Amino acid sequence: MNQLSIRGVSRTFSAARGRTTQALLPIDFDVRENDFVTILGPSGCGKSTLLRIVAGLDYPTEGRVLLDGQSVEGPGADRGVVFQSYTLFPWLTVAQNIRFGLRERGMSEAEQKERSDFFIAKVGLRGFEGHYPKQLSGGMQQRTAIARALANDPKMLLLDEPFGALDNQTRVLMQELLLGIWESARKTVLFVTHDIDEAIFMANRVAVFSARPGRIKTEIAVDFAHPRHYTIKTSPKFMEIKARLTEEIRAESLAAAQH
Amino acid sequence: MDVAPVMTPSKPTIASAATGVPRAGRRRALAPLEPVSARARWLLGLGFFVVFVMVWSLFTLGGLVSPTFLASPVTMVKEGVRLFVEYNFIHDIGMTVWRVFGGFILATVVAVPLGIAMGTWKGVEAFFEPFVSFCRYLPASAFIPLLILWAGIDEAQKLLVIFIGSVFQVTLMVAVTVGGARRDLVEAAYTLGANSRGIVARVLIPGAAPGIAETLRLVLGWAWTYVIVAELIGSSSGIGHMITDSQALLNTGQIIFGIIVIGVIGLISDLAFKALNRRLFAWSTL
Numbered sequence: 001m002n003q004l005s006i007r008g009v010s011r012t013f014s015a016a017r018g019r020t021t022q023a024l025l026p027i028d029f030d031v032r033e034n035d036f037v038t039i040l041g042p043s044g045c046g047k048s049t050l051l052r053i054v055a056g057l058d059y060p061t062e063g064r065v066l067l068d069g070q071s072v073e074g075p076g077a078d079r080g081v082v083f084q085s086y087t088l089f090p091w092l093t094v095a096q097n098i099r100f101g102l103r104e105r106g107m108s109e110a111e112q113k114e115r116s117d118f119f120i121a122k123v124g125l126r127g128f129e130g131h132y133p134k135q136l137s138g139g140m141q142q143r144t145a146i147a148r149a150l151a152n153d154p155k156m157l158l159l160d161e162p163f164g165a166l167d168n169q170t171r172v173l174m175q176e177l178l179l180g181i182w183e184s185a186r187k188t189v190l191f192v193t194h195d196i197d198e199a200i201f202m203a204n205r206v207a208v209f210s211a212r213p214g215r216i217k218t219e220i221a222v223d224f225a226h227p228r229h230y231t232i233k234t235s236p237k238f239m240e241i242k243a244r245l246t247e248e249i250r251a252e253s254l255a256a257a258q259h
Numbered sequence: 260m261d262v263a264p265v266m267t268p269s270k271p272t273i274a275s276a277a278t279g280v281p282r283a284g285r286r287r288a289l290a291p292l293e294p295v296s297a298r299a300r301w302l303l304g305l306g307f308f309v310v311f312v313m314v315w316s317l318f319t320l321g322g323l324v325s326p327t328f329l330a331s332p333v334t335m336v337k338e339g340v341r342l343f344v345e346y347n348f349i350h351d352i353g354m355t356v357w358r359v360f361g362g363f364i365l366a367t368v369v370a371v372p373l374g375i376a377m378g379t380w381k382g383v384e385a386f387f388e389p390f391v392s393f394c395r396y397l398p399a400s401a402f403i404p405l406l407i408l409w410a411g412i413d414e415a416q417k418l419l420v421i422f423i424g425s426v427f428q429v430t431l432m433v434a435v436t437v438g439g440a441r442r443d444l445v446e447a448a449y450t451l452g453a454n455s456r457g458i459v460a461r462v463l464i465p466g467a468a469p470g471i472a473e474t475l476r477l478v479l480g481w482a483w484t485y486v487i488v489a490e491l492i493g494s495s496s497g498i499g500h501m502i503t504d505s506q507a508l509l510n511t512g513q514i515i516f517g518i519i520v521i522g523v524i525g526l527i528s529d530l531a532f533k534a535l536n537r538r539l540f541a542w543s544t545l
Contacts, residue, residue: 077452087447101451
């Protein structure tokens, strides 16, 4: 069943002197429940804009987004978001950050603690509950951000290049961590990235974005069995998908460079 | 192959600079932005006061200026002791401190909530901002004659001078601090289910709190300058009043002692404020 339906969503930004920039051409796209979809595209193609529209942080110029048949009118706790920039509240500890949404909802202290303890353990941050974000590495901050989004028990998880600022080794470990969480919790995930390996390794479905103005150019199903092991990254099948996506992306990057 | 011989000798230099070899220490003390040790900082800070008193002594004790116009450090200290022993100076100090804090707290109570509202809601800002910006440039001391007409020469007038001098400054600075909140944190809070009230109470205010506290510390320093002006005119107590009295008696020793007392109290309150801020908002200085 389709959980998320993107119906004819386009976005035009107005620039100086009455000129406009079309960021997104009308897009139709569906995401089924418990699906893990990555949106792959060159930088500046509008893929983050689409994610922000789904999150309710930006509005489509035309079209609409439906979540379980309900029109999305703004941001809400049913769509957890992890951003590329570090967005933990610096005045709250790791545990308090994870409880932020629960507190807003008025959950009892005991229940808050139970949930935050569970997710702290899940992202491997036991012993860091009382640390402030500035005392953590980038990878730990993003793990906290993932735990914070998951603790709210959203219908969907939206991730906007969450590992983009991390070093390569940390990024690979974070991918495995997130995939492991998805394999056990089965949330619907929309994951924006420009990293081809990341897009294939995580996803059941990769949607390739064109250069600006953005539209979805191709969709590729990735049917590796779960749980996935990192060694699939060197399998011939992985390489084949990667070669195909590399060609697709390269054409778009060249198109983007010519503008 | 050309590059290799050039690269090799330069390598040890880079390594020694990075590890801070003691031999390089003397030269590095004068390098731009190079930090100094805590001990050197104390000694340098103290050094200025020593030099200052020495130059002052040279001019006064050396007979270069008439004692009528400038008292020597020794006379100043003697006069200071007399102030406490014979003239109950501690009462004046108490009055001045109470006026500063009284007026300042009144200003804070009005300005901080107003500034937060202005920083949060652009409509509120558009309504108040032009007026507050205009008032910010009105000199508080110019209001003293008017305030004497309105409020007489008792405490209310003194408090109002401090209030007028601080309230507009604090309002604008708080509004700017709150308005400069990180948009990505606000967005993150929305996606976690926060409503407008939650955004203000649990994102904007906690995020701006260290900046607001710093603003208050700064403006408290200015309040000290207003209080003395307020006490110079139409007052029967306070450090400013003592200074006007001493001027009539040509007692420069007492005037200078009064000024130094103000400086010392100001410095102590500033350090206490700074320590409190650091303690309350430990997260912001991590």
